[in-house]
Structures are given as structure tokens and as C-alpha cells.
Amino acid sequence: MPSTASHPDAIIETALRLPFQFDPARLEEDLARINSADWQAHFNNSIYRGDWSGVALRAAPGGHMALYSDPAADTWADTALLEQCPAFKEVLESFACPLTSVRLLRLGPGAIIEEHRDPMLGVDYGEVRIHVVIATNPNVECRLQGRPYHWAAGECWYADFSCTHSFVNRGDTERVHMVLDCKVNDWLRGLLTQLGEASLPRMPLIKPAPLTIPKQIETLDDWIMLKERVALMRAEKCCLAHERIKSENGVPARNTSAEDGFCRIGFCSREIRDHQLGCAHTMVRYQLQDIIRALGNSDIMTAEDSTSLEQLLDSAGNEIQFMDHRKGTAEKHYAILHEQLNNPAMQPSEAALLAASEQIAAIDIQHGAYVKQIGSIRDRVLAYLEAGIARESAV
Known part of the structure; x- marks a missing residue:
């Protein structure tokens, strides 16, 4: 099971490091159990360059895109791959909240995920996205609303991914994150509140649209x-x-x-x-x-x-x-x-x-x-x- 620790400095501007530390060696052992043929190119091919691929660990049964976190799905199940990976299963068991989609997402050397937003995610929407770092290198960078971060292997991070974010791997080895989509319940809300989630930047409330557009732009x-x-x-x-x-x-x-x-x-x-x-x-x-x-x-x-x-x-x-x-x-x-x-x-x-x-x-x-x-x-x-x-x- 993971060790837990208190993080008095957990509020790091646009992200929160959650109080879990997983064993990087055991995570790497499970990663080695994944065959190269199991990795699928990410379906959102308009926002990345290079290798961005994934493996589903939990998915909607019968879904036509296993990597897709389907908002219409009511049922989620562990995949056969997860059953082969005891350390990954322990990561999931550490979260006392409902889990929907859980994926390994790999960013190959030199690959870039361009700045984008993941709509309808965040505490206010009742579902959040959490990253657990499985494998990385010193030249991997995540930017959250323009602020750079380097997350180390075994660490666990939360951010409001409905805000702008991007990833780049400038190193020579792959970066792999376990990405968990979690339903917000009392346990998760309490954890995020304790760590100061309310102080993180959110997507600003959208202002009402003007009712009429002037035919002439005069002033x-x-x-x-x-x-x-x-x-x-x-x-x-x-x-x-x-x-x-x-x-x-x-x-x-x-x-x-x-x-x-x-x-x-x-x-x-x-x-x-x-x-x-x-x-x-x-x-x-x-x-x-x-x-x-x-x-x-x-x-x-x-x-x-x-x-x-x-x-x-x-x-x-x-x-x-x-x-x-x-x-x-x-x-x-x-x-x-x-x-x-x-x-x-x-x-x-x-x-x-x-x-x-x-x-x-x-x-x-x-x-x-x-x-x-x-x-x-x-x-x-x-x-x-x-x-x-x-x-x-x-x-």
C-alpha cells in the first residue's frame, strides 16, 4: 500500500500534490507487463505531435473507444490488463471514491500535447482528473495555465484540467501517467478541501453574451x-x-x-x-x-x-x-x-x-x-x- 504524508506546501499555484507516494519500482514492473501491441494511439489526434498513446485499465463495457472517457457511460469495469498489474490495482484501491475511466497515457520522446482544455471536469462538475506518474525523465514538463511543473515518478497530482494545460517530453525516454477520472464524493471533496483546492484557479465564469451585434462598429x-x-x-x-x-x-x-x-x-x-x-x-x-x-x-x-x-x-x-x-x-x-x-x-x-x-x-x-x-x-x-x-x- 502507498505511504501517506502531510504536505504543508501542497498548494503549488495551479496544481495540488496529493498525499500519496507510490513505489516507482513496482509501478515500473507493472508497466513492463504491458505488451507493445496493447498501446493505442490517442483518438484526439488534432492536439498532439509524436507518440501519444494509451492503454485502458478501466473502461465502459462495449464502448467503441476504450481510451475515451465516455460521459454517457453509467457502467465501468476493470480491464483484463489491470488484473495482471498488482501495483496498479493498489493505486486504484487507494481512492475511496467511484472511478470511471482509468488509463495509462504514454508520451514518447520528443512528443508534444498542445495547449487545450478538458471541458466539464472539476470539483464544480462533480468529476475530477488525477495523474499518477508511472515513468518520467527530467525533461518532461507539464504546463497548467502557463505555469511549468515537473512531476516525479510515484507522485500523485490534481489540477482543474478544464483550465488550459499542455505536456511536452524533451527527453530520450517515455513518460507514462496513470490518469484517473474520479467522481467527487465526501471523501474526495474532504481531501481536496483539506489541501486547499478552493485556492486553485478555476475556469472563469462565462459572461453573458451580448444580445445584439451592432451593424456598424463606431466606438x-x-x-x-x-x-x-x-x-x-x-x-x-x-x-x-x-x-x-x-x-x-x-x-x-x-x-x-x-x-x-x-x-x-x-x-x-x-x-x-x-x-x-x-x-x-x-x-x-x-x-x-x-x-x-x-x-x-x-x-x-x-x-x-x-x-x-x-x-x-x-x-x-x-x-x-x-x-x-x-x-x-x-x-x-x-x-x-x-x-x-x-x-x-x-x-x-x-x-x-x-x-x-x-x-x-x-x-x-x-x-x-x-x-x-x-x-x-x-x-x-x-x-x-x-x-x-x-x-x-x-x-
């Missing part, structure tokens, strides 16, 4: 207001997760009142959708479009540039709308096949299950590409607004 206040609004717009890949079908005891959940008979995870809150440019059910893209038109009426952006950006945004938005319908259909098809696994007379082939899973993954990749395109449009709009502010400030 410095107009320029600043629009820049603040666009700066709050997020271009983050969500994999259209609202279309995911919930799972109960490893079986797709049914809902007789739903149109297609399945229970889906459903929409994010209105507050989140109001700022997510990649969401299929948001009005914020129309606000960005109105801002582009207002810029086109100024002498900061030409009418040709305005029309071009509008068309690009409209095209990407339409594709996301169509993709939403395809994702819903693909998820239903996969769920029906998964139900048929329990019916000897209708059992689908492994090829059919794989094809259904790959169809969902392909839609997720396409969605990520369009979200990235919309993010570049947002960045260009921000640059125009900043130029307008600079000009007006100089008058």
Missing part, C-alpha cells in the same frame, strides 16, 4: 465589446457527444418515450452551448457571422474578406449540422448491433461491429477538422478586432 467600446465576446467563443472538439447512447450494465439504455427508443446523453447546458462554436445546437456561430459582417462594414476588413469568411463559416456550420444527423444514426446502428450480441439468433459479425465503430470514429474525426477550421476563422476575426482597437486607441 472604441464597440471594438472592445466585440473582442471580449469573440474571445469567449470556444472551438473545441466535443465529438457531438450529445448523440451518444447511454449504457446500463454494459447494454445500450432504452427509453420508450424517445423517438428512436434509445436513451441518449443529451445536450450540454445552454451556458456551454452559447460559447461552443463546434456545437450542432448553438446560436454562437450566427453571432460570429454577424461580427464578420460588421467588420466588413468597417475599413479594417475588406468586403471581399468578409464575404469569404462568412462563406467558410456557413459551409463549416452546415457540415456540422449534417454530421449531427449522421452521428445520431451511426450511434443507433452501433447500439442495435451491440444489443444483438445477447441474441444467439442475431449475433452480428466482428466485422460488422468494427465497421460500425469505425464509422463513428470517422465522423468524430471529420467533426474535429471542421471545428479546427472554425477556430481559425475565429482567430482571424480576433486579429481584425485587435487591429481596430489599436487604431481607435491611437486616435
Whole structure:
């Protein structure tokens, strides 16, 4: 079992070192039990360069992406790999709270995970992410809201990963973390409170969006207001997760009142959708479009540039709308096949299950590409607004 210790200096600006110290040698022994063929490339391939791969230790039964921490899943189970790793099992047993997804995530030499946020994580959301360092080297760095950290083997760390963070491995050996997604219960809340979690920075509360966008940008206040609004717009890949079908005891959940008979995870809150440019059910893209038109009426952006950006945004938005319908259909098809696994007379082939899973993954990749395109449009709009502010400030 791990040793525990008091950490009077545990509050380290943007992260907390939890009072657990696991034996690095035993962790390395378990890591050696993992075969090279067991590692899978991380599905979020838009934010990293090099080798970022993982192995699931706990996953949703029947899920088509074992590394995905599925918000729709109600059931989680240890994988066969975990049963082979006694030290890893002891790590999990140290947490007196419900564990959902648990993964080993490997960052190869020279690999980079770019700055990003993991939405809907944090004490306020009822689920947090904790890192246990399995293997590292002196040239591995984590940045949390711009603050650099080096975490040593055997250490255990908490941060609000809905804030911006990144990782880089400049060394010659791999970095491996065990990443645990934990439901917040009284035990975990008490531990984090005792260590000073409330003093850590959180994602700022999102300000209400302006109700109207001016057709003409006339004053410095107009320029600043629009820049603040666009700066709050997020271009983050969500994999259209609202279309995911919930799972109960490893079986797709049914809902007789739903149109297609399945229970889906459903929409994010209105507050989140109001700022997510990649969401299929948001009005914020129309606000960005109105801002582009207002810029086109100024002498900061030409009418040709305005029309071009509008068309690009409209095209990407339409594709996301169509993709939403395809994702819903693909998820239903996969769920029906998964139900048929329990019916000897209708059992689908492994090829059919794989094809259904790959169809969902392909839609997720396409969605990520369009979200990235919309993010570049947002960045260009921000640059125009900043130029307008600079000009007006100089008058």
C-alpha cells in the first residue's frame, strides 16, 4: 500500500500534490507487463505531435473507444490488463471514491500535447482528473495555465484540467501517467478541501453574451465589446457527444418515450452551448457571422474578406449540422448491433461491429477538422478586432 504524508506546501499555484507516494519500482514492473501491441494511439489526434498513446485499465463495457472517457457511460469495469498489474490495482484501491475511466497515457520522446482544455471536469462538475506518474525523465514538463511543473515518478497530482494545460517530453525516454477520472464524493471533496483546492484557479465564469451585434462598429467600446465576446467563443472538439447512447450494465439504455427508443446523453447546458462554436445546437456561430459582417462594414476588413469568411463559416456550420444527423444514426446502428450480441439468433459479425465503430470514429474525426477550421476563422476575426482597437486607441 502507498505511504501517506502531510504536505504543508501542497498548494503549488495551479496544481495540488496529493498525499500519496507510490513505489516507482513496482509501478515500473507493472508497466513492463504491458505488451507493445496493447498501446493505442490517442483518438484526439488534432492536439498532439509524436507518440501519444494509451492503454485502458478501466473502461465502459462495449464502448467503441476504450481510451475515451465516455460521459454517457453509467457502467465501468476493470480491464483484463489491470488484473495482471498488482501495483496498479493498489493505486486504484487507494481512492475511496467511484472511478470511471482509468488509463495509462504514454508520451514518447520528443512528443508534444498542445495547449487545450478538458471541458466539464472539476470539483464544480462533480468529476475530477488525477495523474499518477508511472515513468518520467527530467525533461518532461507539464504546463497548467502557463505555469511549468515537473512531476516525479510515484507522485500523485490534481489540477482543474478544464483550465488550459499542455505536456511536452524533451527527453530520450517515455513518460507514462496513470490518469484517473474520479467522481467527487465526501471523501474526495474532504481531501481536496483539506489541501486547499478552493485556492486553485478555476475556469472563469462565462459572461453573458451580448444580445445584439451592432451593424456598424463606431466606438472604441464597440471594438472592445466585440473582442471580449469573440474571445469567449470556444472551438473545441466535443465529438457531438450529445448523440451518444447511454449504457446500463454494459447494454445500450432504452427509453420508450424517445423517438428512436434509445436513451441518449443529451445536450450540454445552454451556458456551454452559447460559447461552443463546434456545437450542432448553438446560436454562437450566427453571432460570429454577424461580427464578420460588421467588420466588413468597417475599413479594417475588406468586403471581399468578409464575404469569404462568412462563406467558410456557413459551409463549416452546415457540415456540422449534417454530421449531427449522421452521428445520431451511426450511434443507433452501433447500439442495435451491440444489443444483438445477447441474441444467439442475431449475433452480428466482428466485422460488422468494427465497421460500425469505425464509422463513428470517422465522423468524430471529420467533426474535429471542421471545428479546427472554425477556430481559425475565429482567430482571424480576433486579429481584425485587435487591429481596430489599436487604431481607435491611437486616435
